[in-house]
Amino acid sequence: MASGELQRPTTEFSAIHQRQLFSVFKHVDRLLTEMLAIAGGTMSGSPFEEYVSDLSAESQAELRQNIETLRRHILRILEEKGIPINKQSTSAAHAVRIRAHLVEIAFEELKPKRMGGYGQLTPQAHHELQEIIDELAEAMRHFQEASENEGDSQKR
Numbered sequence: 001m002a003s004g005e006l007q008r009p010t011t012e013f014s015a016i017h018q019r020q021l022f023s024v025f026k027h028v029d030r031l032l033t034e035m036l037a038i039a040g041g042t043m044s045g046s047p048f049e050e051y052v053s054d055l056s057a058e059s060q061a062e063l064r065q066n067i068e069t070l071r072r073h074i075l076r077i078l079e080e081k082g083i084p085i086n087k088q089s090t091s092a093a094h095a096v097r098i099r100a101h102l103v104e105i106a107f108e109e110l111k112p113k114r115m116g117g118y119g120q121l122t123p124q125a126h127h128e129l130q131e132i133i134d135e136l137a138e139a140m141r142h143f144q145e146a147s148e149n150e151g152d153s154q155k156r
Contacts, residue, residue, distance in 0.1 A: 011081040018083050025074045032067045039063050097147050100140070107136050 013021065039060050041053035055063070078085060108114065111133055112126045121129065 011083075013081065018081065021081070022078065022083050022085075025078065029071065029074065032070065036064065036067060093147070097144075100144055100147055103143075104140055107133065107140070110136075 011018070038051050039055050041051075075085075110129060112121055112129045115121060115129055
């Protein structure tokens with residue numbers, strides 16, 4: 001091979017095998033990201049927090065180092081096998097708006113007409129649920145307005 005020529009990545013993997021390898025690596029990367037968030041306590045703030053932040057700063061640093069090393073291995077393997085990593089082009093503002101809609105859908109399930117499917121509601125329970133829905137709808141309205149304003153400022 002002449003100097004300056006690029007060596008073409010070669011693999012015996014079929015396109016299906018390449019997609020599976022890529023898919024598993026992408027899944028592993030998400031798990032690694034979650035591990036970093038859990039270890040660093042960055043998932044805090046939730047009233048439903050599942051984890052106690054009990055890792056020392058040294059343990060967290062070691063975990064970050066190990067994850068960086070594993071990610072470098074994954075990237076090298078993908079590169080050697082000629083499996084491209086397509087950069088995402090989804091806007092964060094758009095992704096947040098979509099998830100806000102999913103939250104609204106989840107709250108829809110709490111409406112009295114839907115909750116009646118779990119057993120008949122007393123008039124007072126119906127009223128309580130409606131108050132909850134009204135409160136959450138108002139909070140979501142403010143949330144949506146803020147999300148839309150953020151998206152508008154990004155377009156400018």
